[in-house]
Amino acid sequence: xxxxxxxxxxxxxxxxxxxxxxxxxxxxxxxxxxxxxxxxxxxxxxxxxxxxxxxxxxxxxxxxxxxxxxxxxxxxxxxxxxxxxxxxxxxxxxxxxxxxxxxxxxxxxxxxxxxxxxxxxxxxxxxxxxxxxxxxxxxxxxxxxxxxxxxxxxxxxxxxxxxxxxxxxxxxxxxxxxxxxxxxxxxxxxxxxxxxxxxxxxxxxxxxxxxxxxxxxxxxxxxxxxxxxxxxxxxxxxxxxxxxxxxxxxxxxxxxxxxxxxxxxxxxxxxxxxxxxxxx
Numbered sequence: 284x285x286x287x288x289x290x291x292x293x294x295x296x297x298x299x300x301x302x303x304x305x306x307x308x309x310x311x312x313x314x315x316x317x318x319x320x321x322x323x324x325x326x327x328x329x330x331x332x333x334x335x336x337x338x339x340x341x342x343x344x345x346x347x348x349x350x351x352x353x354x355x356x357x358x359x360x361x362x363x364x365x366x367x368x369x370x371x372x373x374x375x376x377x378x379x380x381x382x383x384x385x386x387x388x389x390x391x392x393x394x395x396x397x398x399x400x401x402x403x404x405x406x407x408x409x410x411x412x413x414x415x416x417x418x419x420x421x422x423x424x425x426x427x428x429x430x431x432x433x434x435x436x437x438x439x440x441x442x443x444x445x446x447x448x449x450x451x452x453x454x455x456x457x458x459x460x461x462x463x464x465x466x467x468x469x470x471x472x473x474x475x476x477x478x479x480x481x482x483x484x485x486x487x488x489x490x491x492x493x494x495x496x497x498x499x500x501x502x503x504x505x506x507x508x509x510x511x512x513x514x515x516x517x518x519x520x521x522x523x524x525x526x527x528x529x530x531x532x533x534x535x536x537x538x539x540x541x542x543x544x545x546x547x548x549x550x551x552x553x554x555x556x557x558x559x560x561x562x563x
Contacts, residue, residue, distance in 0.1 A: 293407065294462035294512045297361045302338050304504045309340035311497055315489055315549050316402055316431050317344055322485075323429035323553035325349065329397040332421065333357045334387045334414075335404030339368030339380070345400060346377045357382040358390055388414055398427030405475070406432050406465045415479035422556055428481060429553035432468035435459075437490050437548040447523070447536050448544075451502050454520055458509045461516040472552040484552040491546040498544025499533035 295301055325331060327350040333342045336357030346355045357380065359365050365382045372380045383390070388408065399418045405411040419428065435456045442448040456466050465471055469488065476484045492498075506520075506529065513520055523529060537544055 295508050297363050301508045319551040323427045328352045330354045332396045332399040334401045339371050341402045342380050346380045355380045360386045395423050400429045402431040411475045412478045426556050432550050434548040435466040458513045469550045482554040484554045486552045488548050488550050490548045492543045494543045499530050503530035
């Protein structure tokens, strides 16, 4: 996801390596997001708006849920990400997905959708309430609003017994925070839905865990992506040691302490609109 102009610089950047990281991350997170979307009521024939599309993973997930009679319009501000997403959609043989280059906070559309979705996008917006209220006016009565957003607190608590993991996770969260992102979205989601005039959302939180190599790679890859921003904010990461061996050392720590690895908590929030959202 690379949406929103509210912060001076998107913390994760838009390099080729970051695109690849997003694709690997999506492969792990998609089953959780698919469950959220199915529970929210997204299914065949619907027309869905996906905001902060990044390199297209959520849009492609939704495209398969709505099927060939449905449609997905992805909104993304970064042209490099759109180019990658468009190529991936074509390679996947999906003909029901298109992308619009726009800042989500400035998007203007007159047509209506059956739902709006996003993953890891509202965390980067300074005013998610205004964005949700605006997006809701593009959703038909009875339509779906569903978002997956992060919470870092459970991961920090879970990794407290792992010195290297704890240091890495703390640095990542601090870098996000210094760059303007909200790292604890559970209360923000709940309150933003209400303040935007939406029905109270159904919510739950899940945290992927396991002992395979993905989890150490996820932390290491994320640190590589946020390193330029960490340096810009003058955060000290020298205690983490050589970045080239970080993944291996993270994995070794799990083995030494007989512990699984984990990702951030995934907070799902969804509701179905009863009536058009009025301005306020």
